[in-house]
Amino acid sequence: MPQGSFGRIRAWNDFLAVPPHTAADTVVLANGSLLGGGWGLISVNEGTTIATVDEPGGVLAITTDTGDNDNAFIAAGAFTPADGGMVCEFRMKSADYAIATSGSAVFAGFSETLAVGTPVLPLEIAASTATYSATGGFVGFLFDSDATDNPTVPSAQTKTGLYYRFVAGDAGAVLASKDYNGTAGPALGIDCEINANGTTMTGDKFLVFRVEVDPDGLARGYVGDMQSGEKGAMRLVGTTTAALGTTDNFHACAGIENRHAGAEVLEIDYAYAQGWRDWTP
16 A cells, blocks of 8 residues: 555654743643644643743643642544554653642553543552543553552562552553563552652652553553662563553543642653554555
């Protein structure tokens, strides 16, 4: 069949074009806003955006509205694994990794389910109960301040408190995975070991999250964590051992949802996603 010259599909934004607003110049988050570079923004109850002007390189700050469970996501896509695989990467941070009464939930990765008017986190964790909200497949990284479970940590260090985890699911249930030691991942996800040695995870520090999905639907998740002394390398957290739907359409996305009646902020330094074109006529 005829093919053009541009089989690779890329979405990239370094958020350098966001005007240097002051705190008084926030911009209302309109559902479906185009951010440029192949990225758009969707939300529940809107909120605001603003450029972060005290850091170089272009940083987009997204602030949720003030109702409980209000959220906002940036998204690009859709991408299909069978067309040649897909990858996404985000460098981002949140200032608030607090307890449930004044905290938030954050997701970065791929999700098949992403409604424009009512986007939801594909997985939520309350105490030690995981609720798989997405009806389609997803894979990525989750932080949820409502979680109180004490995880089994791959490195066997003593661990308590809040943490990011590598998660995957499909059809409203967990998708089988394993950590870097080969141990099966639980329904609550695999600890990313960002807050090393059981310490409280530091807020307002950039982390890098990367998700790769092969054409056969198997996925890997990597974290870059400069605050733990890592320099220049992405660290493997987990892989899926059951496949996502290879012909399903996935959105690369990153977003934040508040866990109380108050605004929460997610700062995104860059957003990248890549897939391949379906040349079927």
